[in-house]
Amino acid sequence: MLRLVAGRIVSSIGTLLFVGFALFAMTRAGPGSPARIVLGADATAAQLAQFEQANGLDRPFLAQYGAWLSDILRGDFGRSFVTGRDVGTEIVNALPVTLSIVLFAFAIAVVFGVGIGIAAALRPGGVFDRVSRLLSVVGLSVPAFWLGIVLIRFVAVDLRWLPPGGYAPLSAGLGAHLQTILMPAVSLAVYYIAVLARMTQASLQDTLRGDYVRTARAMGLSSPRVVVYALINALPPVINLAALSFGYMFGWALIIEQVFNVPGLSRALLNAISQRDFLLLQGIVFLFTIIFVLANLTADLVNRVLDPRQRVAA
């Protein structure tokens, strides 16, 4: 098991290094210079050149990459040359905001998605099966940003139940915190509820049709116990999908935070893209990559615990 974990960690570091290089190359290859954004349309060529020199943007690509990588390895994300603020601090300030929304959305997606999927699988053609089908159609076809705008329109503007946007940290009180993250999290979760429900339902139904389940029932095992055994075997693909979903949620949060005016990482990322704030952009995308890699690593490890065949294969 230790060898397995070590192997996965090494391959994850390789992935991170590759993504870091590709990210650096892509940000530098794109058109538009941060100098023009910071100095504006009226800036002269001399002012632009001064800015690029002062921020090391005139150095060769590999020299810039080497400096950035060595800073990152020392935990220094650098200082934004657009805002002048420390990128590490900016990420640390914004991460809890995005994390609270994504975690809440993930919890909603897992609880409702897996719950509806199990209920639908146990009674094909029943109420939950129909709900699952309806949710799949709605969840997969309704864009999250549109749902967000609809929620703002009806829940915030018409009913005045929740504020239309913004973010209150947990330190402001659980109530205020929930007020601000409920609509963004629901908007973010609906798609994944549908996906997880369908996957859970399909996987569990498939497992319940297995010979060993029939044998277990014939041996007189209680129905709940049979379902639990079947569920353990049905879960690995669901866990893989959930891990991927967790990573993807950070990407979708980009739009959701914009719609709900949430000052999180995704909002900072969007600003970094439009302002060509390379260091902030690289820092945030690199962090998203780490989260994605960690989520997949966790899913792999959990699956190996649940599924003895995978341990044997490893």
Place this chain on the structure above:
Amino acid sequence: MVNLPTDRRQFLAASAGGALAALLPSSLLHAQPNAGKTLTIVLPSNPITIDPINQLNHDAMVLGQTVFENLVEFDVDGVLKPQLAKALPTISADKKTYTFELRDDVTFHNGKKMTAEDVKYSFDYLLDANNKALRRPLFTKIAKVTVLDPLKVQVDLSEPYGQWLYFLTKYMGIFPAGSRKEHGDDYFKSKPVGIGTGFGMFEEWKPNDSISFKKNPNYWRKGLPAWDRLVVKMIPEDATRVAYLLTNQVDIISAPPAREFNRLKTMPGITGASRPTLGGALLMFTNNLKPPLDDLNFRKALSCAIDRKTIGDKVYYGLLDPAAVLAPPRGWWFNDEADKELGFDLDRAKEFLAKSKYPTGAEIDISIQAEPYLLDTKDAAIFLQAQLAKIGVKINLKVYEFSVLIQQIARGEHQMAMQVFMSPGEATYIIANTVMPGQFLSKSTGYDNPELSALMAASFLETEEAKLKDLYGKMQTIMARDAPIGVLGFVHASNLWRQGVQDFKVNQALTMSVGEVKV
């Protein structure tokens, strides 16, 4: 009698519902309205700096104008008024020396009294090339600032240039002597505490969220501001910005969506107004050095084929005043005759095209901005496509981000480009930057006309409105004759606010003016 759940399922459902309801705080059921004497306003974009000498975003100038002030102010109506000076300056006969008497009741936020030394220091800092102030090029005709006595300061220009006074409000501010060296530029950029004289004192910057100020209790205009705290929120999404206003979370929003503006301003509890800016022009940068735009008749054909009134009324819902020359129709220097020369007339457009090197039409690439700024230029560009097709000109739309587009225009790499260009609202700024040689956007048109340059130089010598009107009128006549740049009109500044807000006036210069607003 209350029916209690009788079976297990009903009981579990009721229990879960009850538990959930108990967890929800009562505040969850009612969004909190904006209360007290906090004025909350909203910007549509994320500011980069508060420092006025490095500011480039006109919406974000409200930040600098809250903290810093100037000798004179170019106010919301486009009128020049004294601010930190007691009166408008006395100007010498050769129009090169300006003398200002300063108010004696002004203190900085740190309690220090403002004197002529501070004024001199501020200008000296701005003008020192080593300090790399972004707005320095606007003031380089200032040769020297001299302290005559603690409350009197003299500004000497290297040549007559009356326009510099109009640029102060947007691009300059007075700060204490020695403060730049003491605090550094980042301090002015993101936490300017104690260094301004304005009605608001910097409090906190929450990145990507809001910037707040508290009332300056020692403000020299007694009784102002009427609020205790000013919060400037950043909400880029149009629908969310409007939702914040409709739910009373904020008091005033800028840049309301043009399509929704007329409907929103009549909603209960909401007030809205717009007014034409004197310096916000929707321009078509026609590259005079690239075919087919190198042909005068072709350029005039384009101009005459555009129905600007329909664009203003139908595409931008009345938020664009149609104009064919580089002067706002509501400005005192607008030349109606020159405007008619390039105005909509399809028959004339066809005549000009027939006389051009391209009598059967041509194909042009037009570069437009991806992110809307004030108006979405994509809307006008699509309309233009249909309009110019009537005279046989095919338009290909090319969409770029602002940073890419502006570089393309500045280098003259475009064929034609459309963009909203915002200026302080005096007559020469846009002309000087787009159709005169040696400026940052000179290559946007590639036009160079000594006759126009001479008239511009003559206008710098004048301060009387009647004489200036004559000179500006002649400049517009020349530009109508040569059509070096396409003009579609001048944009409106518009705002929406809650009915509880009093004494708010839309600023012709776009930037929200909040010093006199009551909540």
